[in-house]
Amino acid sequence: MSDYRHLLPVAIEAVARAAEAMQRRPPGALTVKGDRDIASALDYEIERDIRELLRVATPGIGFLGEEHGVSGPGEMQWVLDPIDGTANFVRGIPLCAVSLGLLHHGEAVLGIIELPFLGNRYAAAQGDGATADGKPIRVSRTNRLSEAIVAIGDYAVGADAPAKNQLRLALTARLAESVQRVRMTGTAALDLAWLAEGKLDAALTLSNHPWDMAAGVAIAREAGAEVVDWDRTRHSANSSMTLGVTPALIDDTLGLLRDTGRLPNPCRRSQRFEP
Template sequence: MKALLDVALGAADVARGLMVSRGPGVVTAKGDRDMASEVDYAVERAVREFLRERTPEIAVLGEEEGGSADAELLWAVDPVDGTANFVRGIPLCGFSLGLVRRGRPVVGVVDLPFLGTRYHAAEGLGAFEGGRPVRASATKDVRDAVVSIGDYSVDEGAEARNRVRLELTGRLAANVQRIRMVGSAAIDLAWVADGKLDACVILSNNPWDTAAGVAIAREAGAAVRDLDGSEHTTGSAATLAFAPGVRPELTALIGDVREGLA
């Protein structure tokens, strides 16, 4: 794990250099209100080459250029997580690289170049921001909790999916201290690991978006689950991360919303 974490940290150096030295460039539409910048493609290609040289035996799955999601061991790469923020100069965006073993994220690096922070973790080795160990928050009362919710859906079938998101947002607003929408799944999960957020609710689960953050959150003591409460894997329907003290009540609240809309 330590050797593979070192590879992931080296890949993050490559990505950071490209993100801070280049503007977004031409932005390409990928679907209804979804996009990729020139930097997304440049970072993914550079990172793929870096990983191919150092770990040729490990498959790569990237947001922009695809790959097999079924390999027993694979790197999951999001070259710029939070592209909509990146292209508008909003600093809530970064590079996400996770190593997935049989569906379980075991190594993660989330680099946030415009915030000057980098989170990393490997299974059994702890979670860190730079050289500082991080832990999920000690919050126990849901009314003291700050909870992030992932972006609303914008693609085909968005209206039906957003009914759940809107209902959930309303229920959270009535029960927690504050709701946040950061616009980056990697940041959501890293900030749960660091205790900045007490929970995050991401009602999707693309491995490139979530693998790195899931590995970091778990190593920081957060519980990471699917919508049905089962242990999170890359095959899960959603990505929910909780500080241990708020998990039972938030899990019940989310369950009530799902049941009501079933």
């Protein structure tokens, strides 16, 4: 197993710089990226700044950003969502994050998530455990769905949203019948960080964009979570879904998903990512 810990300081520096920009600067002009999807001027500015910082500091590692795409080598790749939860951010809702992960051959091996308006930083490197504000964290020990608090990712927008949302709505209905509470925070990074810290018992996103997931997947795994695709294969950048669950609940949670009866064709992963 490779040692990724030496990359934590530069990743922390990058995320801290982005978080400071979020705290000090307004969103700026909004760009419509598609049906009910937006980016702020600050999203683009932060991504350009962090891309350049990491290009200079780690020239052998490529970069994938949500707003400007891929640059540099591809075997190892920084993956950035400059503002995860832009819709929250532009409305002054504090549930938003900077999410910086590292992929190695498509697997999340390092992650830093900062919540600028909640004052928390989550970090992990493969084999080194996960921390929140420098203190070790572990997933919850919840072992009954009736006692679980479960976050579900945003409903789909854009092309084919009605069809995609059939599964999301069906799963929401099953969760509402089975778990203690269902939550939708609007930021996958925060969901996975809170799963790692034991505040949530599952974080279920029925899609997979690497910039949304890489950092949180690394952190949740190092805190003891199972993070898998819908068919229980190990999650990677090429997975269709991102299902993070505390171990005692994995069977029951995937059972609920199967019971919806609307699972994707395993030969047609809709969100494939080629590093």
